[in-house]
Amino acid sequence: MKRIATVLSIVATSVLLSAGSVLSAESGMGKEEARDECLLVSMNCAGEVDSIHQRIERLNKEIAKGTDVYTQDELRTLNMKLHDTLKQLEVLTMGG
Numbered sequence: 001m002k003r004i005a006t007v008l009s010i011v012a013t014s015v016l017l018s019a020g021s022v023l024s025a026e027s028g029m030g031k032e033e034a035r036d037e038c039l040l041v042s043m044n045c046a047g048e049v050d051s052i053h054q055r056i057e058r059l060n061k062e063i064a065k066g067t068d069v070y071t072q073d074e075l076r077t078l079n080m081k082l083h084d085t086l087k088q089l090e091v092l093t094m095g096g
Helices: 002-027 037-041 052-068 072-094
Strands: none
């Protein structure tokens, strides 16, 4: 029983430390330029429905923020999503 309590307290501590690290990293970012979590990882998207043109516009706007806001991997992800969205637009407008 003592071992379970020890393991649980270690897990709880590591979760709290991880959450604190994430929150402090986010608060260190420029407050005027926040990440668009909906575009990046499909989080916090409640009620957001964009047309393809709006999605392209949003992706371009986020990519333009560059490394001031996003990591290189995140920018790569946004660029891939932009590429996929442009392909979708091409399929819809050209018919394939």
